Amino acid sequence: MLLNSERLLYLVSIAETGSFSAAARQLNVSPSAVNQAVQAMEIDLGITLFERVAGKAPTLTPEGKVLYFQALEIVPRLRAIDRKVKALQKGDEPSLTIATHSMTLYPRFTEALAELSHQFPEVDLVLVDAETHSLAINESEGADIMIAPGGLCPTRGSNVQTVDSIDWCFLSSPNHPLAQLRGEITTEDLQRYPQILSLEGKVATSELLESLRYSPRLIRYENHYQLQDMLLQGMGYVAYPTKLAQPFIDHGLVTRLNVGRYDGTLVWPVELSWRSGLGRAGSWFVEHILEQEN
Secondary structure (H helix, E strand, O other): OOOOHHHHHHHHHHHHHOOHHHHHHHHOOOHHHHHHHHHHHHHHHOOOOEEOOOOOOOEEOHHHHHHHHHHOOOHHHHHHHHHHHHHHHOOOOOEEEEEEOOOOOOHHHHHHHHHHHHHOOOOEEEEEEOOOOOEOOOOOOOEOEEEEEOOOOOOOOOEEEEEEEEEEEEEEOOOOHHHHOOOOOOHHHHHOOOEEEEOOOOOOOHHHHHHHOOOOOEEEEOOHHHHHHHHHOOOOEEEEEHHHHHHHHHOOOOEEOOOOHHHHOOEEEEEEEEOOOOOHHHHHHHHHHHHHHO
């Protein structure tokens, strides 16, 4: 074969850096090795790839440009494969699946996810919903790491640490009748209106949901977008994490209801759980979250 991956890399590197010596530094070889490789390639192909003029940067010939643009379809993939192999050699896992929950995706956790992506760019990050995905046990299918409300039944064989809490508050749209009441809202007041409550899932078990239920009339939802739409339309009130509610309150989109003594008693743990045998990226993420807690 007249062209191979090494020759294509040399061709693209010279064109991108503008010199044989700069390409050599990029490829971690000597300038003479680059020059010899290009000369051999030109002899084998029977065409001149670069115009060489003393004191000037080498420029692609018309034939060189044709090969260069073709090489651009291949070389980035070769470089990506090289980076992936080096990452695997360091102990990075090919991919990392993290299950998050809409009620616990606090800013500090999203910031940690962004930092994870920055620290390990070659690891394919997969985010899934904790309500529909379980934590993997050893090498079984499922999420490698989970950040979600603490469950009543921890997954056997997993590592679990409480890393935060959910302080629930009650919200409604500003035009909802409950938002117009003065003074402390009572249990009887809450029972008069529909409550927006999640359907059961892997995390939101019937026991946990029942602890949040204050109305005999429910509007059930499956995903967080449905919850927000129904809440903003004034269809009902909802128990919502205070840390996630504050931006909506600050912008006047919702009203925090004065539920008084019921408000502060609703506290759930937020748990970080992970399977055994995580790779370098997963271990870094877990340690990063635990260090934040400390």
